[in-house]
Amino acid sequence: MNNDIERILISQDQIEQREDELATELTAKYQDQFPIVVSVLTGAMIFTSDMLKRLNFKLNVDLVDVSSYAGANSTGEVELVQDLKSNVAGRPVLVMEDIIDTGRTLAYLVQLLKDRGAKSVEVCALLDKPERREVEIDGDYVGFKTPNEFLVGYGLDYNNLYRNLPYVGILKRSVYEQ
Ligand code: IMP
Ligand code: MG
Secondary structure (H helix, E strand, O other): OHHHEEEEEEOHHHHHHHHHHHHHHHHHHHOOOOOEEEEEEOOOHHHHHHHHHHOOOOOEEEEEEEEEEEOOEEEEEEEEEEOOOOOOEOOEEEEEEEEEOOOHHHHHHHHHHHHOOEOEEEEEEEEEOHHHOOOOOOOOEEEEEOOOOOEEEOOEOEOOEOOOOOOEEEEOHHHHOO
16 A cells, blocks of 8 residues: 555644644634534545544534545536534534545535534635635635645545555555556
């Protein structure tokens, strides 16, 4: 598995340090807000679980599966694969995402949550690839800005592989350009 990685972009230590910083910010902001933390499956799973352990305030957790990606190229279409269980009306919502790429997934999800009457919607993303943005949307809390490379690990996948790498790495082109 590690042979398919060109190089490590962000180490586990770097990620964990940044998570501490983000969690401090979020804990100050959400102290008495009682938000629903929505994790976007499957990529945000590892980042979400890291963050949840660091968030020191009352919250609910919910999951949503929104898919816009097939292989290494975004299809541009967003589909709600698995809906939330909670009613977000009147509640602050904090969306946890692995990476903001074109922005389509988040734009769709944020709009959906607002349409359902969420009191507020904020986005916390581990990674942000600003060069690829097609829809105007920004993360409110971002771990790292990354170059325009195809990344895997720490939840991010290529065809549902490499999610379990304990770092964010650049996938060798030879793996997806065949
Ligand atoms: P967007 O809708 O184009 O912003 O895409 C967001 C989703 O695409 C993310 O939640 C990821 O699941 C996936 N994605 C975007 N860039 C990468 C990448 O470099 N590696 C793996 N998955 C990615
Ligand atoms: Mg995703």
